[in-house]
Amino acid sequence: MTEPLHIGFIPLVDAAALIVAVDKGFAAAEGLDVTLVREVSWSNVRDKLNIGLFEAAHLLAPVAIASSLGLGHVKVPITAPFNLGLNGNAITVSPALHAAIMGELGGDPLDPMATALALSRVVAARRKSGAEPLTFGMTFPFSTHNYQLRFWMAAGGVDPDEDVHLVVLPPPYMVDSLANGHVDGFCVGAPWNSVAVDLGVGHILHFVSDILVRAAEKVLAIRQSWAEKNPEVVAALVRAAFRAAEFIEQPENRAETARLLAQPERVGVDADVIQRTLDGRLKISPDGTMRESSRYLLVGRESAGRPDPVQAAWLYAQMVRWGQAGVSPEALKAAKAVFRPDLYDAALGREGKSADAPGAIGAFAGPAFDAGDIVSHLGAFRIGRWKP
Missing domain, CATH: 3.40.190.10 (Periplasmic binding protein-like II)
Structure with a gap:
């Protein structure tokens, strides 16, 4: 043809x-x-x-x-x-940031408004103590990952241009950047969130389907x-x-x-990680906690x-x-x-x-x-x- x-x-x-x-x-x-x-x-x-x-x-x-x-x-x-x-994206954070957000949480950890408000309290505490702003990775300025991170943060009162740093990283480099402490969290597509969890360097905080029910x-x-x-x-x-x-x-x-x-x-990457993604059954924490969602990734x-x-x-x-x-x-x-x-x-x-x-x-x-x-x-x- x-x-x-x-x-x-x-x-x-x-x-x-x-x-x-x-x-x-x-x-x-x-x-x-x-x-x-x-x-x-x-x-x-x-x-x-x-x-x-x-x-x-x-x-x-x-x-x-x-x-x-x-x-x-x-x-x-x-x-x-x-x-x-x-859908198919997720927000993953370092163990340290996960602990900080959970320490400030005033509601359901699966509720993005609750975690966004907790993040705003973490950001305020870091500013007060003189700590460097948190850094989050996303894949491109014109990306769903950028907009989904921003939508979530801003809902809780965090200005993504003033209160944190957003940096561009290719998807395969996200995990190493988190492991090396170059970023405190990221939003990326599968399988890289799961890879971070399997290596013990990240916790999946949210599936994008928590933030937007249906996202191209x-x-x-x-x-x-x-x-x-x-x-x-x-x-x-x-x-x-x-x-x-x-x-x-x-x-x-x-x-x-x-x-x-x-x-x-x-x-x-390992076929088991990919199959978990396709099935919407992901390990969200290094301790083995699993979460299932029929909306994690819709292909057809x-x-x-x-x-x-x-x-x-x-x-x-x-x-x-x-x-x-x-x-x-x-x-x-x-x-x-x-x-x-x-x-x-x-x-x-x-x-x-x-x-x-x-x-x-x-x-x-x-x-x-x-x-x-x-x-x-x-x-x-x-x-x-x-x-x-």
Whole structure:
């Protein structure tokens, strides 16, 4: 069907649909000759996609939007016809910070408002004692990890730009940075939170599904210009990813999926850690405490693969809130247009059929999100860089 395709990815479990599509033959069955290229940083993936070294990529959803709006880098419009994952991130902290937060906790440790308020008390105590501000790692300025950390902290009264340090680290480097004391915590995707816990250097404080019920995480990203010239290839990629996601979501296939992802040239961590992630059954503390959540990572179920422009609007709103973007109806429209449910529906022969209604974003704090009125939404938050 096509010339060989090169698709970049970062070693994360939410690259599973792409990896399984290639390694189980779903891509080949669509007539596609795909080579997956393992990268270490999101800037590498973005840049190689933008200049044409990759035809498609496993990409942070906000990077696809930022690239399309020309934020933080050159303007290259991106099309996202498939969601590779919803949720899947977690906030992990060092044993020392975990103990400090638990010592200040005034409620349920699984309640992000309770831990955010506890964090604000820890931050205040450190400031009073003259200690250095806490440092948290996130994967990219235009990342869900950045926005999820900020949303959580700010809800408790911590200004993420004034009260703590946020630093960018590639996902595979998070654990070593925590172990070496370079950061006090981080927000990253699976499996790196679990790796930190297994090594005894971290406690998983929250799944992102505690903070946002439904959060677009990674997308299948394609340059808009290339997608417009190769619509049949785009449709074939969507079908291959969809079938791979269906395969992954069958419980009887999880062990095989974990073995595929565990290969050194793929994610490269122990298959048991990956299977726990796929099953939503994670060890959250070095003492062996386990936690289960059916919402930890959605790969294919609950219509997870279908792009939702409301999710794109929420991500754009975070860019505005934290001073990365100005607010305008045109920019909002352009951000929403990155997510292409129409291409998803066409590829799967679902045109004209009512799609399953996506769930609300469901943030734990603030008003319900209205994608048509982000100015009023942002006005409800006390901490942020945007001012009306």
